Amino acid sequence: MKIFSAAQLKKADELTIKIQGITSTQLMERAASLVTNEIDKRLQNADIAIKIFCGIGNNGGDGLVIARQLIEKGYRVKVFVVNYSDNRSQDFLINYDRLKETTNDWPEYIKDEGDFPEIDPNDFVIDAIFGIGLNRPLEGWIGELVTYINQSKAFILAIDMPSGLFSDRVPAEKDCLISANFTLSFQTPKLVFFLPQTMDYVGDLQVLDIGLDRDFLSSEKTNYELINKHEARTLYKPRKSNSHKGNYGHALVIGGSYGKIGSVLLSTKAALRTGAGLVSTFIPKCGYNILQTALPEAMVITDKNEEKLTNIDHRMDPSVICFGMGAGKDPKTVEAFKELLQKTEKPMLIDADGLNMISENQELLEFLPKKSLLTPHPKELQRLIGDWNDDFEKIEKVQEFTQSHDLVLVLKGSHTFVFGEGHVYINNSGNPGMATAGSGDVLSGIIAGLISQQYSSLAAAILGVYLHGISGDIVAENRSYQALISGDIVENMGAAFQALFAD
Numbered sequence: 001m002k003i004f005s006a007a008q009l010k011k012a013d014e015l016t017i018k019i020q021g022i023t024s025t026q027l028m029e030r031a032a033s034l035v036t037n038e039i040d041k042r043l044q045n046a047d048i049a050i051k052i053f054c055g056i057g058n059n060g061g062d063g064l065v066i067a068r069q070l071i072e073k074g075y076r077v078k079v080f081v082v083n084y085s086d087n088r089s090q091d092f093l094i095n096y097d098r099l100k101e102t103t104n105d106w107p108e109y110i111k112d113e114g115d116f117p118e119i120d121p122n123d124f125v126i127d128a129i130f131g132i133g134l135n136r137p138l139e140g141w142i143g144e145l146v147t148y149i150n151q152s153k154a155f156i157l158a159i160d161m162p163s164g165l166f167s168d169r170v171p172a173e174k175d176c177l178i179s180a181n182f183t184l185s186f187q188t189p190k191l192v193f194f195l196p197q198t199m200d201y202v203g204d205l206q207v208l209d210i211g212l213d214r215d216f217l218s219s220e221k222t223n224y225e226l227i228n229k230h231e232a233r234t235l236y237k238p239r240k241s242n243s244h245k246g247n248y249g250h251a252l253v254i255g256g257s258y259g260k261i262g263s264v265l266l267s268t269k270a271a272l273r274t275g276a277g278l279v280s281t282f283i284p285k286c287g288y289n290i291l292q293t294a295l296p297e298a299m300v301i302t303d304k305n306e307e308k309l310t311n312i313d314h315r316m317d318p319s320v321i322c323f324g325m326g327a328g329k330d331p332k333t334v335e336a337f338k339e340l341l342q343k344t345e346k347p348m349l350i351d352a353d354g355l356n357m358i359s360e361n362q363e364l365l366e367f368l369p370k371k372s373l374l375t376p377h378p379k380e381l382q383r384l385i386g387d388w389n390d391d392f393e394k395i396e397k398v399q400e401f402t403q404s405h406d407l408v409l410v411l412k413g414s415h416t417f418v419f420g421e422g423h424v425y426i427n428n429s430g431n432p433g434m435a436t437a438g439s440g441d442v443l444s445g446i447i448a449g450l451i452s453q454q455y456s457s458l459a460a461a462i463l464g465v466y467l468h469g470i471s472g473d474i475v476a477e478n479r480s481y482q483a484l485i486s487g488d489i490v491e492n493m494g495a496a497f498q499a500l501f502a503d
């Protein structure tokens with residue numbers, strides 16, 4: 001699903017109104033009734049006090065329509081107009097009159113702190129103060145109102161966006177904004193819903209299709225895309241029945257050091273479970289018995305050194321090399337890595353200590369084959385490209401870095417971002433149970449397994465990250481977040497592939 005800017009969404013609104021021959025009031029009615037239905041589905045006519053805080057723009061207009069529709073359904077609704085200016089939008093005014101025709105309990109006006117209403121922790125609060133029109137931080141009593149609503153402990157549903165959250169920048173530390181339990185957003189999600197610095201304000205997210213013009217949505221260009229099942233499925237390549245293991249490539253996994261053979265084992269197993277035709281593992285000698293015992297499907301080659309990698313003499317022509325898990329950063333290993341880079345032409349996947357070695361020896365970047373894949377977590381990224389001031393600057397810096405070195409970069413996190421060819425793909429699968437040792441090693445094996453089957457670096461990264469998350473979701477459903485361990489993610493790859501095509 002494409003992620004658009006506020007300006008693009010406004011353009012989509014205007015175009016839709018023109019092409020569909022409707023008024024903006026009708027579009028607002030359509031959008032709001034989808035919200036009302038979602039609320040009704042969840043509240044099931046429960047006798048709960050619903051308090052709707054409406055701004056005086058179109059987000060506030062949405063709030064007024066939702067209020068009218070909920071009242072018509074028999075809910076107990078109180079509307080508060082957050083009267084920060086006299087500059088009311090036309091659709092606000094139209095719907096204000098309509099609301100007054102529906103109920104005798106007219107909206108109350110909030111003009112300063114003295115007007116703040118009581119909010120009970122059991123109330124259901126709807127935040128329709130600001131949406132994508134926010135253009136400056138909430139100041140004075142409006143900021144205080146937002147803090148007051150947050151402190152009420154009531155359940156907060158935000159319409160389109162939590163009020164105070166900008167669609168195109170990160171709030172300053174002193175800024176006040178709604179911290180929603182749930183956000184119902186219109187047509188497409190906003191980038192800030194997925195950034196580490198802003199995602200917590202959104203709570204659970206649902207995006208409602210309000211029927212904006214299809215042609216515009218499909219032709220309008222954007223660098224950001226959210227990856228769900230639909231997007232992942234289109235990348236999947238079916239296997240031919242008339243095929244053999246030679247058709248699915250040979251992945252070579254290189255890494256490990258004394259005490260860290262498990263990481264390579266996890267990557268190797270993941271490459272096999274993802275469908276690579278052959279998988280070999282190159283490790284220090286101490287890992288030989290471990291690998292051969294735990295994973296008879298893999299072939300094993302060892303370094304001359306017992307405890308670390310010193311000379312990676314693999315004598316193969318693998319489809320892809322996945323390097324770095326548990327490798328350590330011994331100077332001899334760095335030297336061996338450099339030689340490996342110099343003699344490898346196909347794109348490589350570099351993870352973990354491989355990344356750290358590059359960070360500490362930036363000249364290695366020059367030897368990276370084009371289209372190679374780096375899979376850092378935020379700390380590894382920081383070592384690689386230096387610090388950033390906020391998440392938007394981080395994205396910009398990573399875009400510059402990947403484009404200048406012709407790389408694909410997988411920035412791991414609760415929403416993993418895949419950067420490639422100037423675009424950013426934001427993963428929407430996975431769960432906090434995956435914050436556990438070795439889940440990154442599993443990911444690198446999955447991606448290598450896909451590259452080995454002739455997926456491009458970028459497609460392998462996007463699909464691999466999605467499958468990794470889905471596998472984790474399946475495990476968590478059966479086992480809880482806490483009990484999830486990274487080996488489970490590997491074991492459930494079969495279910496993850498199946499889930500790609502389940503409805």
Ligand SMILES: NC(=O)C1=CN([C@@H]2O[C@H](COP(=O)(O)OP(=O)(O)OC[C@H]3O[C@@H](n4cnc5c(N)ncnc54)[C@H](O)[C@@H]3O)[C@@H](O)[C@H]2O)[C@@H](O)CC1
Binds near residue numbers: 028089132139
């Ligand atoms: N036809 C449409 O345009 C539709 C719009 N929709 C709703 O409209 C919203 C956007 O509406 P608007 O563009 O009216 O904008 P908002 O309702 O988000 O904000 C209203 C106005 O407040 C002012 N403002 C911004 N920051 C402020 C601040 N810190 N303090 C005081 N005033 C401030 C701005 O001038 C802004 O235009 C969307 O988020 C969505 O909820 C939906 O009804 C769908 C259809």
Ligand SMILES: Nc1ncnc2c1ncn2[C@@H]1O[C@H](COP(=O)(O)OP(=O)(O)O)[C@@H](O)[C@H]1O
Binds near residue numbers: 412430431434439442
């Ligand atoms: N809260 C979370 N939600 C979704 N995925 C997560 C979460 N925390 C971690 N993950 C995923 O788990 C993996 C962790 O990788 P990494 O930090 O390299 O761990 P390790 O070094 O232990 O292998 C990444 O793919 C990341 O996206």
Ligand SMILES: [K+]
Binds near residue numbers: 059129158160
């Ligand atoms: K809002």
